[in-house]
Amino acid sequence: MQLVLEKRAERSTTIALVSPLIAIGLTLITMSILFAILGKNPISALGVYFIDPLTDSYSLQEIAVKATPLVMIAIGLSFCYLANAWNIGAEGQFLIGAVCGSWLAVKTHGTDAGYWVLPAMLLLGAIGGALYALIPAICKVRFGASEILTSLMLVYVADLLLDYLVRGPWRDPKGFNFPTTAEFDPVATVPILIEGGRLHLGAVITLLVVVAGAVLLGKTIKGFEIRVVGAAPRAARFGGFNSNQLILLTFAISGALAGMAGIIEVAGPVGHLQPGISPGYGFTAIIVAFLGRLNPVGILIAGLFLALTFIGGEQAQIAMKIPLDVTKVFQGILLFYVLACDSLILYRFRLISSSPKVSSGAA
Amino acid sequence: MGLLEAIILAVLAASTPLLLAATGELVTERAGVLNLGVEGMMIVGAACGFGGAWLSGSVIVGAICGILAGVAMSLIFALMTLGLAVNQVATGLALTILGVGVSGLIGSRFVGEKITPAPKLYIPGLTDIPFAGRILFGEDAFVYLSLALIVGVSWFLYTTRAGLILRAVGDNHVSAHALGYPVLRIRMFAVMFGGACAGLAGAYLPLAYTPFFIPGMTAGRGWIALALVVFSSWLPGRLVIGAYLFGAVTILQLHAQGAGFGIPSQFMTALPYLATVIVLVLISRARTGGSTAPAALGTVFVPDR
Numbered sequence: 001m002q003l004v005l006e007k008r009a010e011r012s013t014t015i016a017l018v019s020p021l022i023a024i025g026l027t028l029i030t031m032s033i034l035f036a037i038l039g040k041n042p043i044s045a046l047g048v049y050f051i052d053p054l055t056d057s058y059s060l061q062e063i064a065v066k067a068t069p070l071v072m073i074a075i076g077l078s079f080c081y082l083a084n085a086w087n088i089g090a091e092g093q094f095l096i097g098a099v100c101g102s103w104l105a106v107k108t109h110g111t112d113a114g115y116w117v118l119p120a121m122l123l124l125g126a127i128g129g130a131l132y133a134l135i136p137a138i139c140k141v142r143f144g145a146s147e148i149l150t151s152l153m154l155v156y157v158a159d160l161l162l163d164y165l166v167r168g169p170w171r172d173p174k175g176f177n178f179p180t181t182a183e184f185d186p187v188a189t190v191p192i193l194i195e196g197g198r199l200h201l202g203a204v205i206t207l208l209v210v211v212a213g214a215v216l217l218g219k220t221i222k223g224f225e226i227r228v229v230g231a232a233p234r235a236a237r238f239g240g241f242n243s244n245q246l247i248l249l250t251f252a253i254s255g256a257l258a259g260m261a262g263i264i265e266v267a268g269p270v271g272h273l274q275p276g277i278s279p280g281y282g283f284t285a286i287i288v289a290f291l292g293r294l295n296p297v298g299i300l301i302a303g304l305f306l307a308l309t310f311i312g313g314e315q316a317q318i319a320m321k322i323p324l325d326v327t328k329v330f331q332g333i334l335l336f337y338v339l340a341c342d343s344l345i346l347y348r349f350r351l352i353s354s355s356p357k358v359s360s361g362a363a
Numbered sequence: 364m365g366l367l368e369a370i371i372l373a374v375l376a377a378s379t380p381l382l383l384a385a386t387g388e389l390v391t392e393r394a395g396v397l398n399l400g401v402e403g404m405m406i407v408g409a410a411c412g413f414g415g416a417w418l419s420g421s422v423i424v425g426a427i428c429g430i431l432a433g434v435a436m437s438l439i440f441a442l443m444t445l446g447l448a449v450n451q452v453a454t455g456l457a458l459t460i461l462g463v464g465v466s467g468l469i470g471s472r473f474v475g476e477k478i479t480p481a482p483k484l485y486i487p488g489l490t491d492i493p494f495a496g497r498i499l500f501g502e503d504a505f506v507y508l509s510l511a512l513i514v515g516v517s518w519f520l521y522t523t524r525a526g527l528i529l530r531a532v533g534d535n536h537v538s539a540h541a542l543g544y545p546v547l548r549i550r551m552f553a554v555m556f557g558g559a560c561a562g563l564a565g566a567y568l569p570l571a572y573t574p575f576f577i578p579g580m581t582a583g584r585g586w587i588a589l590a591l592v593v594f595s596s597w598l599p600g601r602l603v604i605g606a607y608l609f610g611a612v613t614i615l616q617l618h619a620q621g622a623g624f625g626i627p628s629q630f631m632t633a634l635p636y637l638a639t640v641i642v643l644v645l646i647s648r649a650r651t652g653g654s655t656a657p658a659a660l661g662t663v664f665v666p667d668r
Contacts, residue, residue, distance in 0.1 A: 005446070007665060086452055139640070144647075144648070145640075146593060146643060148452065150639075153587075158635045160632055164629035240502050322497055323467070327464070332461025334460070336461065339450065339457060342449070343449050346448075
């Protein structure tokens with residue numbers, strides 16, 4: 001007897017719905033084993049990870065704060081992945097967006113600039129991120145260079161550029177030589193939603209992005225073109241869709257959203273530009289996009305879930321001395337299970353006898 | 364030791380991990396599989412390689428641990444992409460994300476520890492020859508191994524029957540399957556070879572390049588190795604040239620930083636990454652007449668029965 005993979009006649013809608021849940025279940029089982037290996041009680045470790053952060057308002061706000069950039073970036077990435085364009089440099093676009101927006105905050109620092117500063121910063125962040133994402137996109141459509149490798153290489157470049165700026169020209173003269181800009185002025189800061197809390201206007205903007213993403217994908221011709229180009233490139237060519245133009249468009253959108261997420265993060269929770277503003281949001285957002293089935297509403301839920309793992313990971317480190325890297329392992333395993341379960345939408349397993357009979361009229 | 368000699372020695376050392384990882388990926392891609400998880404396999408190889416060497420006191424044990432770790436990671440990839448027909452790009456990314464986490468988890472207890480690095484070859488008389496002696500006869504074993512490996516791969520791909528079959532699988536898996544070759548099994552071995560090379564390349568870093576482990580010490584070398592395979596047009600000979608060119612860029616920017624031309628160090632550090640982008644563009648542009656990539660590269664194969 002032998003287990004073989006076999007293409008389904010049509011995609012299974014049941015599995016499409018439950019596969020993220022199966023993936024999460026399998027991940028939890030794997031994590032329990034990992035906790036046991038690390039010598040921790042799996043039940044209490046999972047409790048600290050996934051239950052405790054949901055029980056106090058500070059952690060709940062913190063989850064929303066972490067989910068904000070994740071969801072915003074992942075919505076943009078989902079456009080790319082749907083169109084079969086592989087932007088994996090969202091981390092770099094996030095940083096460049098942060099840098100471009102911060103430029104205005106640094107230039108207007110200490111002046112009596114008005115309330116136009118923050119909107120202008122967000123706009124600059126989005127434009128910066130979009131232009132940065134267009135570099136690999138243009139290299140792809142003009143020269144055929146792999147967008148995967150170029151977009152990833154530009155992450156390192158963005159990281160070094162930010163590092164240079166905050167150690168060099170933009171360093172706060174009163175900052176005791178720390179590599180950071182001065183604290184942004186109030187007009188250059190994303191307002192807090194609840195007095196004394198950490199939840200900020202970025203969360204609202206993200207929700208608007210989710211709605212806009214759903215409308216664009218579901219209700220517009222461009223959204224239809226994006227989906228067709230990715231799912232059936234040949235049909236798209238017959239339909240006369242310009243796939244190069246769609247690569248540029250989806251890269252620009254995802255870059256703009258990543259860039260905006262970057263400047264919101266800097267002008268919001270962080271409050272100034274410094275190295276290490278992102279614990280890998282751009283990469284975790286890839287997992288969010290897939291876990292959310294490249295669907296805006298799914299991404300919102302997936303983003304909240306992965307934000308929970310960030311917060312839970314921090315709490316587990318404090319409460320149970322579980323290393324922070326466990327969170328990254330968790331995220332990696334989760335992505336594996338998500339991808340594996342998604343495969344079962346299109347394929348199924350079948351047991352066949354290993355010595356095929358010489359059947360009559362075999363195809 | 365003159366400056367030029369020192370630079371050449373440093374270039375050889377910096378190129379070796381790139382060459383090792385790229386050699387493995389070249390074979391994997393020649394079999395039609397695009398494994399983007401090189402960085403992840405390398406970084407786990409680095410952590411396990413250092414751990415093995417530190418616990419056992421032997422660089423060889425460390426290198427074997429690195430290889431085994433790379434193979435283990437590649438088997439996850441093989442299970443996903445070959446067994447479950449999952450998209451290779453997404454799985455490769457997942458492998459890198461997982462690798463960074465696993466490497467941090469394993470390596471955290473070794474941070475700050477030191478080992479005796481791999482010894483350099485010393486042949487009395489030969490190694491003492493001024494200039495050329497140290498360069499030709501004074502390297503660590505990994506440098507020679509990486510060169511032997513690419514020669515071996517070149518021989519395997521172009522003169523053996525097995526190599527021909529492997530290339531056939533990478534160019535047209537449907538035909539290879541129709542001829543009765545076990546496409547998935549051949550691809551699995553190719554992926555495992557890629558994992559072994561990436562693991563060894565990762566282990567090279569803490570075992571010979573710098574005798575300690577730091578998290579994230581591969582610093583994108585796995586991705587550069589992937590770019591090198593594109594640069595080489597999937598030809599082993601060009602891969603060697605590419606790896607040494609990139610090693611040279613890495614070392615020259617370090618020396619330029621030391622010389623201090625007034626250019627901020629971050630710009631010099633960014634140079635290898637920018638060079639990768641530029642090289643990819645130039646290579647891809649030169650290839651307008653059609654791609655030299657294995658025709659079935661990155662495509663899923665589910666055998667029809």
